[in-house]
Amino acid sequence: MNYKNTYETSSFFIYDYETFGKNPASDKPAQFAGIRTDYNFNPISKPENFFCRLPNDYLPNPEAVLITEINPINALNIGIQEYQFAQRIQKIFCTPQTCILGYNNIRFDNEFTRNIFYRNFYDPYTWSWKNKNSNWDLLNIMKAYYALRPEGITWPLNNKGTPSFRLMDLSNSNNITHNKSHDALSDVYATLELAKLTQHTQPRLFNYLYHHRKKSEIKKLINITNIQPLVYVPINNIINNRYAILIKPLAWHTNNSNILIACNLNENLDKLWKNNINYIPCNKQMINFYHQNKHRQHTILTIHINKCPILAPISSLRPQDISRLNIDLQYCLNNAKKLQNNISNNKEIIKKTIITFQNNYDYLSQNTDKTLHVDNQLYTGFFNKSDRHMINIIRKESPENLNKIHTKFYDKRLKPLLFYYRARNFPHTLTQYEKQYWLEYRKTLFTKIILTQYKEQLDQLFETHKKNTRKINILNSLIKYLQYINDTLNQ
Secondary structure (H helix, E strand, C coil), rough: CCCCCCCCCCCCEEEEEEEEECCCCCCCCCEEEEEEEECCEEECCCEEEECCCCCCCCCCCHHHHHCCCCCHHHHHCCCCCHHHHHHHHHHHHHCCCCCEECCCCCHHHHHHHHHHHHHHCCCHHHHCCCHHHHEEEHHHHHHHHHHHHHHHHHHHHCCCEEEECHHHHHHHCCCCCCCCCCCHHHHHHHHHHHHHHHHHHCCCCHHHHCCCHHHHHHHHCCCCCCCCCCCEEECCCECCEEEEEEEEEEECCCCCEEEEEEEECCCCCCCHHCCCHHCCCHHHHHHHHHHHCCCCCCCCCEEEECCCCCEHHHHHHHHHHHCCCCCCCHHHHHHHHHHHHHHHHHHHHHHHHHHHHHHHHHHCCCCCCCCCHHHEEEEHHHCCCHHHHHHHHHHHHHHHHHHHHCCCCCCCCCHHHHHHHHHHHHHCCCCCHHHHHHHHHHHHHHHHHHHHHHHHHHHHHHHHCCCHHHHHHHHHHHHHHHHHHHHCCCC
């Protein structure tokens, strides 16, 4: 297929969050910024840049605040309530034919978006695909460029002598203005210029990756029965110092059709077809094995095709790439052939491998603990049609009438979600009983021990940064915020 200039996107929207912590479910957003561009990354609208007020049942992570330098007291003064924050973002993202792009957004920013929408009665998922919308991640693109076509970009090294994919480092190495790292708008402009650079230096690769950002296109590359390997560029963890590996697709996950189970052909595959079928560890052994090796090289990989993975035909590797990436091509091709033969001759072993991995993957990766706070339960299930109808009604209802909604929800998450939504955004609508309940709830969060520990953490940071005036000022703002929380508990 000729991918040149066959864009179906009307516009890119490049965005970034700054947050008061790393956890998308329990931490809160601080700042949102973004800009809409045409497909050549020329801005076609004014930039968006706004802040979010912190709810009074939350203490920001001091380390995160020191990084972003977003004063929580200022956020209270200039920020908007989270329901308004969600409303503005949802309107931006739901413009038809928008490709939503960030830097590490698939693993970070998108997760915050989903949780913000979940807490504020917007659909957590449709914004990224409905109305011909899509997602993309420039971090994935940069790793693909480094692995497959590094020419034209200056690649910075970190203190370990390996390539750094930090946005600030790539910006500096390629003469891109990046005035302030961890300021959302500054990061957006740096992402924009870096995207321009990738499009300009290797347009064919850019267009290939653009078209294969969608899982429908990724699926076309995958043939379980074909012996031909695929090139895979790992995103989260570099595998054994390799920035690209050859894989052989094995099967689709039976419980999640977006997960491909594949074999790393760079590995010694003997353990997959030993005569003793019980060689493959199961149950607790498998769980222990997984935890001990999850940051290391794996023979069996899971690839989420709905998260813009980098997969390409083996023909995309040039001779110089094979040498530079330390790929033993003949070894991998032999492994692919042996793997195919062993699957044909001993299907039980490969079947056991896949089932074992699937079962333990489900156990290890899916958090369905119903005892968690409702804020942390986004991924415990989808809302049914009846509840989705009520969610739309809740979002459109005036704050003063929210306490009159007495519908029995099918999903047990919705009743507490509605209360927290009201308490955080519209405390004036709470009844006297509800106000007292909210206060008592907050006192269980902010016990004397917890507040003392938070203050001690701040004291340690004061000592660490005592010669840094900027950081001392930020820490003073956290002291003021802590006092604000204390005052609200004693009203």
